[in-house]
Amino acid sequence: MHAKLQEQWYGLPVLSGLLLILTFHPFDLWPLSFVALVPLYYFVAGFPERRLLQVFWGGFITGGIFAFSLSYFTTIQFHWLPEAYLFVTAVKLSVIPITLLSGALTGLLSAVVFRVLYSSSMLLNALLGAAVYTMAELLLQTLLGGYYFAFLAYAAVPLPYLMGIAVFGGASLVSFLIALLNALIVGALIEWPVRRRPYVRMLAGCAFALFVLAAGAAYYQALPREKLTTLSVAILQAASRGEVVFGKEEKGGFFAPALEADIRAAAEGGPDLIVYPFSPVEGALYRGARPPSFNTSVMAAGESSFARWLAPLAPSSTIMTWNTVYAEERFFNEFEFWRSGSVVSQYQKRKLFPFLDYTPRWAQRIGLYSTPYDITPGAGTNSASLNGFAVGSLMCSELHDASLARTEGMRSSLLLAVGSEAMFADDVASNFALRAAQYRAVENGMSVIRGNLLGPSAIIKPDGRLEAWLPAGQGGVVRGEVTLYAPRTTPYGRWGDLPLIAFICVILGAALWKRHLRLPAKASR
Secondary structure (H helix, E strand, C coil), X not given: CHHHHHHCCCHHHHHHHHHHHHHCCCCCCHHHHHCCCHHHHHHHHCCCCCCHHHHHHHHHHHHHHHHHHHHHHHHCCECCCHHHHHHHHHHHHCHHHHHHHHHHHHHHHHHHHHHHHCCCCHHHHHXXXXXXXXXXXXXXXXXXXXXXXXXXXXXXXXXXXXXCCHHHHHHHHHHHHHHHHHHHHHHHHHHCCCCHHHHXXXXXXXXXXXXXXXXXXXXXXXXXXXXXXXXXXXXXXXCCHHHCCCCEEECCEEECHHHHHHHHHHCCCCCCEEEECCCCCCCEEECCCXXXXXXXXXXXXXXXXXXXXXXXXXXXXXXXXXXXXXXXXXXXXXXXXXXXXXEEEEEECCCCCECCCECCHHHHHCCCCCCCCCECCCCCCCCEEECCEEEEEEEHHHHXXXXXXXXXXXXXXXXXXXXXXXXXXXXXXXXXXXXXXXXHHHHHCXXXXXXXXXXXXXXXXXXXXXXXXXXXXXXXXXXXXXXXXCCXXXXXXXXXXXXXXXXXXXXXXXXXXHHHHHHHHHXXX
């Protein structure tokens, strides 16, 4: 059997790539995540006679196949402003560099480094396999600006006790543990015939350590906390783009009959908060008595006329809208909390995403415009509140910035993560965004309201489970309650990824030391 697998050359890396594809949306065969890396790791460690170049190409094939599938079926559905056709083309062609980058990092780290540092230590080899894969994930997340949908941790969402470990080390720690299980299985295939009893003892020790981690996370989440209040929430969601009709300003008044009906329906029962996770106008609201004298084509309505229209719709509720606002000769993306026609709180997006929020200067010089206007970042200290309680805000792409979520979580009792993947024709990106929101809840130990115009929208508990939700493709109102607790800094909230990165460095250092020890022995033979 071993000889036949050796003759297959790159069949095992191809199999790993296919298993990773099946693990994630839209297939969602999440149990495959616990064996998806086994073929690749066996290809790397099970055949020591393979050259390093062959090992690299094996890793490249696994990472490339997985990245190509995920990025292709995301970017091919991308659409944007008709005028920005060059930008849209560039986004669709980005599947090529993403595939090459992912393949190269998987080949270098998960294959070559794993092979070069592989030693006689069973435990160290397993930890090394987890470390190099997690390193590749962290690097890809950084290089892709946070928009990295391939975290192994996302496959653990159906397993709340495993997902709960993120309270100690974030989503990357959960990815590390899943990759560790894959590496342990490979070690068993290689070591079982000759070192059965030691390997059983090591497996028992790893299983106990995992149990302690999961039990510790569950215990931490169950610790008594000071309850502040309970809020009822209603999130509006549309079934399709065709249902989204923007309002218009006519003769000084604002008109949006379809949205008015939706808000009145959401107001039934008098929820504390109604979330409309999109803009009521196709363009910007201008702040002031008169529209500005320049670029009037993007000024859809005055904020004051919109306020008069909104005031009588839900008098007992706070209504949140996500607007582009023109004020002080600048554009801002804002969460605005309205009460009786007045803005009682607001948050301005501060971590802007290039090309979606603004066109970088270098792109403007070559004519690659992607936005009709550039958004100005809000002050780093700006924050929102609801009924007197601090609300941490994550607007659209900010959801994927775990460090920003930690900052918001330290000073808030609730995270509000409203965004839209309406630029994608399918629900691949939006489903990954929901999983990211679930991890932000666990990492910071607080409820998250995830509003998405086309879904899925959800009310998420502090342990990451869904209190209420509505999948993409279904219109309606997501209703539920969120419990607000006094702010508490979780271990991950305090330290972020630093402990895990330090642990990975220790593993690599130990592996290098082990290799250094065995080199003289080889040289003396």
